[in-house]
Amino acid sequence: MNAPHRLGVCSWSLQPTSPADLAAKLRAIGVDACQLALDPIREGRWKLDATGEALRTAGIEIRSGMMGTHGEDYSTLETIRVTGGVRPTQHWAKNLEIAREDARIAAELKLPLVSFHAGFLPHDPRDPERGVLIERLRQIVDVFAERGVNVAFETGQEDADTLLGFLRDLARPRAGVNFDPANMILYDMGEPVSALDKLAPHVRQVHIKDAVRTTKKGEWGAEVRAGTGQVAWDKFFATLARHGLKVDLMIEREAGDSRVEDIKAARALVTRHIAVGVKS
Numbered sequence: 204m205n206a207p208h209r210l211g212v213c214s215w216s217l218q219p220t221s222p223a224d225l226a227a228k229l230r231a232i233g234v235d236a237c238q239l240a241l242d243p244i245r246e247g248r249w250k251l252d253a254t255g256e257a258l259r260t261a262g263i264e265i266r267s268g269m270m271g272t273h274g275e276d277y278s279t280l281e282t283i284r285v286t287g288g289v290r291p292t293q294h295w296a297k298n299l300e301i302a303r304e305d306a307r308i309a310a311e312l313k314l315p316l317v318s319f320h321a322g323f324l325p326h327d328p329r330d331p332e333r334g335v336l337i338e339r340l341r342q343i344v345d346v347f348a349e350r351g352v353n354v355a356f357e358t359g360q361e362d363a364d365t366l367l368g369f370l371r372d373l374a375r376p377r378a379g380v381n382f383d384p385a386n387m388i389l390y391d392m393g394e395p396v397s398a399l400d401k402l403a404p405h406v407r408q409v410h411i412k413d414a415v416r417t418t419k420k421g422e423w424g425a426e427v428r429a430g431t432g433q434v435a436w437d438k439f440f441a442t443l444a445r446h447g448l449k450v451d452l453m454i455e456r457e458a459g460d461s462r463v464e465d466i467k468a469a470r471a472l473v474t475r476h477i478a479v480g481v482k483s
Contacts, residue, residue: 207477207478207479208450208451208452208477208478208480209236209266210236210451210452210470210479210480211236211237211238211264211266211451211453211454212229212232212234212236212238212454212455212466213238213240213410213454213455213456214237214238214269215240215269215457216454216455216456216457217229222256222258225237225258225263226261226263227261229261230262232463232466232467232470233467233470236263236265237258237264237265237453238267238268238453239258239265239268239269239312239314240268240271241268241269241271241305241308241317242269242270242271255311255312265314266316266408267314267315267317268305268309268312268316268317268318269317271301272289272294272301272320272322273297273298274293275288279423280422281421283323283360284323284360287322288320289322289336289339289340290332298343299339299343302343302346302347306346306352310351310352316355316407317347317352317354317355318355318357319354319355319357320357320360321336321356324336324360324361326368337369340356341374341375344373345375348375353378355378355408356369356380356381357386357410358381358382358386358387358392358398359386359390360386360390361392362393363387363392363397363398363401366380366402367401370405378405379405380405380406380407381408381409382398382399382402382406382408382409383412383455384396384398384399384412384413385412385426385455386410386414388414388416388424388432389414389423389424389425389426391416391417395435395439396438396439399439399442403446403448404446406450408450408452409448409451409452410452411454411455411469411472412426412455412456413428413431413432413433414427414433415427415432415433416433426458427458428456428465429454429456429468429469429472430469436476437476440476440477452473454473456469
């Protein structure tokens with residue numbers, strides 16, 4: 204058998220009140236790795252050193268970070284289209300400042316990767332906004348690169364072909380993809396397995412999340428417990444294997460009132476399909 208994937212949980216899924224609370228919840232679930240939201244540290248709610256120490260003491264390895272951008276509004280598909288990622292010009296200076304601070308935090312924590320939502324990327328190469336967004340994303344990639352950190356764009360807010368085009372035109376080898384199959388469904392941006400097939404050479408990390416597609420154009424789909432939605436997990440994991448992708452798998456759950464139970468169900472789903480490893 205090939206070397207196993209590392210399995211972890213996105214910290215924000217557990218709605219932790221402190222680093223110690225996060226560590227306790229991760230240990231109760233039975234994982235020893237996480238993707239850490241950097242916002243609490245950057246905003247001063249969590250101390251950087253204390254966060255790292257609490258997780259290390261509990262045997263939890265921080266495998267990657269998550270950067271939030273300023274002013275995002277997920278109320279509707281239209282509000283996130285307007286406010287998401289690096290698209291809003293009025294927030295660009297603030298978002299570049301956030302990137303610089305998160306790059307510093309990631310370097311302090313020795314993280315190899317930080318992911319974030321770039322925002323809805325225009326498909327039409329003639330769209331004047333396309334060039335603006337490419338230049339902004341280059342700046343962010345370069346800010347992290349100066350600290351030795353790679354970046355990964357979250358999937359879903361555009362289809363796979365559009366994201367591929369941006370990665371080509373971006374011309375930054377340190378930029379890749381955090382592949383979230385549920386986001387492809389939630390945003391109604393294509394079928395997850397075929398999208399993974401196209402984006403595989405650029406995938407740096409995977410989110411384990413599930414969803415059902417909307418029946419009304421222009422509205423959100425619905426996130427559901429992993430294994431009960433429309434992600435074809437058998438084909439999904441087979442596609443990972445076919446491309447030889449041994450990236451980290453981070454369970455994400457952003458809806459519902461039974462987060463721990465849902466995350467445990469996602470953990471069981473993953474381990475039924477593939478081998479996962481633990482920190483040696």
